Amino acid sequence: MCIIAYNPKGVKLNKDRMAIxxxxxxxxxxxxxxxxxxxxxxxGFYSFDETWDLIERFEGLPYSLxxxxxxxxxxxEAQCHPFQILSKEKHGFDMFMMHNGxxxxxxxxxxxxxxxTQLFAEKLSDQxxxxxxxxxxxxxxxxxxxxxTIGSGNKLVFMTSLERDRxxxxxxxxxxxGVWYSNRYSFARAE
Numbered sequence: 620m621c622i623i624a625y626n627p628k629g630v631k632l633n634k635d636r637m638a639i640x641x642x643x644x645x646x647x648x649x650x651x652x653x654x655x656x657x658x659x660x661x662x663g664f665y666s667f668d669e670t671w672d673l674i675e676r677f678e679g680l681p682y683s684l685x686x687x688x689x690x691x692x693x694x695x696e697a698q699c700h701p702f703q704i705l706s707k708e709k710h711g712f713d714m715f716m717m718h719n720g721x722x723x724x725x726x727x728x729x730x731x732x733x734x735x736t737q738l739f740a741e742k743l744s745d746q747x748x749x750x751x752x753x754x755x756x757x758x759x760x761x762x763x764x765x766x767x768t769i770g771s772g773n774k775l776v777f778m779t780s781l782e783r784d785r786x787x788x789x790x791x792x793x794x795x796x797g798v799w800y801s802n803r804y805s806f807a808r809a810e
Contacts, residue, residue, distance in 0.1 A: 621700075623685050623800070626682050627799075645688075705748075719801035756777070
């Protein structure tokens with residue numbers, strides 16, 4: 620059910636570990652990274668070699684990557700993470716999001732073309748666009764409220780051009796060698 624690797628310092632990742640994560644979550648890979656005063660993204664990679672090439676290119680930069688295991692929606696680039704929530708042009712800063720888990724909200728079940736995460740991202744983007752200061756979403760109390768809303772089975776990584784990234788349900792993932800991973804089971808070898 621997907622995995623996120625949040626790499627705030629761009630440390631070198633273990634290739635064998637990433638290959639296992641890719642094999643266990645083969646439905647598309649996406650990246651988000653901070654580049655100066657912007658957050659950039661690319662997604663829709665379906666080859667481990669291509670994915671590994673990008674991982675090596677991002678070494679030294681703050682970035683996150685997401686290996687997707689499809690539970691809802693299609694296996695297309697449009698359902699791959701990350702999803703843009705806010706843009707610098709419209710909101711004063713960029714914010715992108717990655718998700719690990721499954722949103723079971725009844726409001727999301729009616730759409731069979733889009734994934735649950737895609738629908739959640741669209742709803743969050745719409746809501747934040749109406750806030751006087753959308754950067755308030757990065758405040759600890761707001762993140763805690765999001766955590767209560769999404770349930771403990773869901774984890775989110777928000778990367779911003781403000782250099783203030785946030786992880787919802789950080790305690791349900793784990794840090795290893797300077798990288799936060801949203802789960803351990805994605806690294807289990809299939810026998």
